[in-house]
Amino acid sequence: MAHEIEPISDPGIPPHVHRKADEDPVAAKRAERQVAILFSLSTLGTLLFIFSYVAIPDDVFIFLPIMGNTNAHQLFLGLGLAFSLFFIGIGAIHWAKTLMPDNEVTVQRHEFRSTEEDRKEFVKTAKEGAAAAGLGRRSLIKRSLGLSLGLVGLSPLILLRDLGPLPGDSLTKTSWKAGTRLVTDPGDRPIKPEDLEVGAVAQVLPELAPGKDHHKLSDIAKDAVLLIRLRPEEFNLDAERLSWTHEGIIAFSKICSHMGCAVALYEQQTKHLLCPCHQSTFDVTRAAKVLFGPAARPLPQLALALDAEGYLIAKQPFSEPVGPSFWERSS
Numbered sequence: 001m002a003h004e005i006e007p008i009s010d011p012g013i014p015p016h017v018h019r020k021a022d023e024d025p026v027a028a029k030r031a032e033r034q035v036a037i038l039f040s041l042s043t044l045g046t047l048l049f050i051f052s053y054v055a056i057p058d059d060v061f062i063f064l065p066i067m068g069n070t071n072a073h074q075l076f077l078g079l080g081l082a083f084s085l086f087f088i089g090i091g092a093i094h095w096a097k098t099l100m101p102d103n104e105v106t107v108q109r110h111e112f113r114s115t116e117e118d119r120k121e122f123v124k125t126a127k128e129g130a131a132a133a134g135l136g137r138r139s140l141i142k143r144s145l146g147l148s149l150g151l152v153g154l155s156p157l158i159l160l161r162d163l164g165p166l167p168g169d170s171l172t173k174t175s176w177k178a179g180t181r182l183v184t185d186p187g188d189r190p191i192k193p194e195d196l197e198v199g200a201v202a203q204v205l206p207e208l209a210p211g212k213d214h215h216k217l218s219d220i221a222k223d224a225v226l227l228i229r230l231r232p233e234e235f236n237l238d239a240e241r242l243s244w245t246h247e248g249i250i251a252f253s254k255i256c257s258h259m260g261c262a263v264a265l266y267e268q269q270t271k272h273l274l275c276p277c278h279q280s281t282f283d284v285t286r287a288a289k290v291l292f293g294p295a296a297r298p299l300p301q302l303a304l305a306l307d308a309e310g311y312l313i314a315k316q317p318f319s320e321p322v323g324p325s326f327w328e329r330s331s
């Protein structure tokens, strides 16, 4: 027996239900104020973003119960931007739900260019829609929306500050100087040769200057050094480079000479250092000569010596720039 198929009826558009603000001028005014408050909160968020960018140094940390030590600069930048965009969105939704016309509009799809009549009709409808949205009448919304959108639009401009000033030679210099002690990272403890067993590897930094209590991230990015201990007879170095080692201990910049990743893997058996980013491989026994990968030059070697108290120190600054080779080519 054939089944009869029920025809589907067009449910049509539900009847328009008047909102309070459609009929009550007091409710409309209240809704307008609420929208303006939301846009103003967005403005405050953008001001927080700008303030964080300009006034909070990027090495200030605050302690938060869940997140622990948190970089204040980045935290408030993120919060400011989140507030700014969130309240613009919420304000627009509240405006649309309470004050904008909520009649459904059906537009027939046309092929190619519309007729002149349709185009004129569209412009007329758009103008009517803008008038119905009340932007002209609702100056409070217009001003608060203009302010919040204007500030959000302008805030990327302040990021242009990061384009300057030019770095000069700061990228080619590190904090290592003749006589600077090597200290553990973390811990900032000076190191004696006997602290490092044969085969061991350690990351070290230059000792903090008097009056400073932490290393700046931008300094660590250039100053990090790997300390490796071999048996002295395992080196295959010329006389000068051999004199930069101490009792089998050799030091190299940890910043890859390809693109600046941290060279973090040491193969004890082969005595190779590996960069995890693009697999550049450096031979520790031959002054970090490149064995494989895209790095164009060895890792810079730091000359070592002992101070009067028996701690390892730098004999001199790095004799060449650390990090990616393109800095050399651009200078």
Ligand code: FES
Residues within 6 Å of the ligand: 256, 257, 258, 259, 260, 261, 275, 276, 277, 278, 279, 280, 293, 294, 295
């Ligand atoms: S950054 Fe080290 S190999 Fe590319």
